[in-house]
Amino acid sequence: MKTSHALAEDPGSAPQEFNYLNADYGVRSWLLTIDHKRIAILYLVMITIMFSIGGLFATALRIELLTPTGDFVQADTYNKLFTMHGVVMIFFFLIPSIPAVLGNFLLPLMLGARDLAFPRINLLSWYIYIVGAIFGTYAIIAGGVDTGWTFYTPYSTSSSQTQVIPTVLAGFIVGFSSILTGLNFIVTTHKMRAPGLTWFRLPLFVWAIYATSLIQMLATPVLAITLVLLLLERGLHIGIFDPNLGGDPVLFQHLFWFYSHPAVYIMILPGMGVISEIVTCFSRNQIFGYKFICFSSLGIAAIGFLVWGHHLFVSGQSVYAGVLFSLLSYLVAIPSAIKVFNWTATLYKGRISWQTPMLYVFGFIGLFTIGGLTGLFLAAIGLDVHLTDTYFVIAHFHYIMVGGAIMGYLGGLHYWWPKITGRLYPEFWAKIACAIIFLGFNLTFFPQFLLGYMGMPRRYHAYPPEFQVLNVMSTAGASILGIGYFLPIVYLIWSMRYGPKASSNPWNATGLEWQTPSPPPTHNFDRVPVVTQEAYDYPAMERNVG
């Protein structure tokens, strides 16, 4: 049987003469583009820069944590480091990452459309992101902020002497980038599908992006107004969160987490969409339980709005509300679990191949499962009282955000790299990098579960000496992880010039995006495609090949 994963150059397809990359030259043609594919590249550049900045903050943190006392930095600086790490990684890297890069590039292609519904608003989103980034950069240069990325009052409104206002403005502004992207994606999915492309024939990546966009649109505005109230309180002392006037700091937490919990689903849902695409292609199987995955995506988005109080278990929130939120937090795990079962079942009797995207899939499934299960620990109020504000929480969310979301992002970036650039990445180095990342990640974060359970608190620059061994392991892991993240930057850029040219469908995958040349022409399709088949019809494809 012919191996169907052609990584070598496919001589049958001529290199594309005119594609979106060479259609126009010059800085202006990029900065004033309305082509969704170019905007995706603009985002790719920015979030790579932001990821590096956030990584630098993490590096400084981990260096300090090599020793139990403050040798590298003192407490005030340390507080700034973890705050900036969180702000940059969450608002400027994770939230945009897959939607703004892969979503922007792929959504019109997957729908058989020429562009998004609102191309100019798409460009506006990117510029809004830039303005937010400028405010954030100013805040960093002007001395940083030390409130934690959660900006809890009254410290953020009354006591902190750091750059709270510029940082909050940065978050406020970049939120609108997220809102407009989500709006664009929702309307595009409703109105721009090719003939024959019914909702239940859509790729699951589209369903995931759609669910993500719902969250972006419904949650982010609440963060925006909350940050406005924070600014008014800090700047004008209007009293809304001030206990001296009857204000309640817990109200700030309610409003903040109404966004920030759904935000974590913004960060993971797109990664789940990527996994669905890759796992089918590299097992040559129909996805198991297509509709279950669709409704699970929507279910995660919807139920995810109703669990935010689990961040307030020890805040003074009513214990009855706590019980309600705890129950719902258990409920929201169910659709995620359904997805994990379905991806695993998709592998059954498949013809699995082990290219890099598939390696990231396996990494994602394992690490996301661990992260998700530890979330259930935290959803139990009694356990949370012991574990909250410890390294257990930090390990939990990094397993999902890094072991899950970032692996999904990297897997997707490799999978669609031939489509985006017209070049194949070097498979050997990609596998090496993936292995290093997996190893480094686990060495960094697994010890943190142990540290947290044993009681090491988060957001402290110093700790009892008995915790040092695990901390040293964690920092060693972080160094390895850093190398792992650096490698793709190098070899992906290298491949853009020296990688073998890719055919339109090097993976022999299903999906409309593989029906155009690599890279696609600016207008995506010469003729509007008409869809007649269900999604992931790999069995039919295998029958034709064999």
Add this chain to the structure above:
Amino acid sequence: MSEHVVPFKIYAVIFATLLLLTLVTVDVATYNFGMMNIYVALAVATTKATLVILYFMHVRYAPALVAVFAAAGFVWLLLLLTFALSDFLTRGWIVGFMG
């Protein structure tokens, strides 16, 4: 949204109704119904809002998807309000607890 042109008369009737309901809500507020005051005020406001949405914003003549979008916004706002209130309303339930 609609190619449908709404007759002037309908706009006029809706406008008059909205003004009338404004007078109603002011008048009702001068009576003290205790806890009911807020609910009456919200009911009147919601009626007015619904009229604006259905007729001035043409949702009455638009595809169902538009109505779904409009409803979704208000439903989601209700979720924020009710779940946040679930904390503050129940704080006093534990005897001897300092709220």
Add this chain to the structure above:
Amino acid sequence: MADHAQAEPHTLAPHQQHQFETMEQQQETSTLGMWAFLVTEVMFFGGLFGAYTVYRYLYPQAFSAASHHLNYIIGAINTGVLIGSSMTMALAVRAAQLGNRRSQVVFLLLTIVLGSTFLGIKVVEYHDKFVHHLVPGANFRFEGPRESQIFFSLYFAMTGMHAVHMIIGIGMLSTLTVLAWRGNFSSQYYTPVELGGLYWHFVDIVWIYLFPLLYLIRGG
């Protein structure tokens, strides 16, 4: 995997953007996009309504005492003004649908006038609050429960945010008026006027809730 439709030349009608197949698709998509944006605005204001709900529940007397300092007659008049502007806006859209250039411009101008009147009255109200030391912050002085300051914080935040939206709306209406005067819109293409109308009506709806919640708190 997919057949390809017959090669149809993708010619664009006047005002048609390249990503759309037909003007109808463009108009429906644009309207849906504006509705999506208004949903985000509901959630944006919703955070303020959330804070209001919680604090009114917690401090009913303080809120009532503070609300008495708002002149509800002026508030009611302003409500009427804004509803009137919604009416004129709806008529402007209707005139655009009918291709009536003069009526479009007249009704858009009336909407701007009524909207500006609303803002003018609000300026008078704000000034009055300032003079009576009812603006939260260092100069706040109130004879009554201390939590009343929270009411005034929410009053200024909510009506202030509403006023910002009105100012943006008037700017948008001004642009539409100029375009309408130049004859940009017809019964075939009036989408910008429709979208402007949707935005303006939304701002009206926010005020429809603000008025009773801020001005009409009586009793407990």
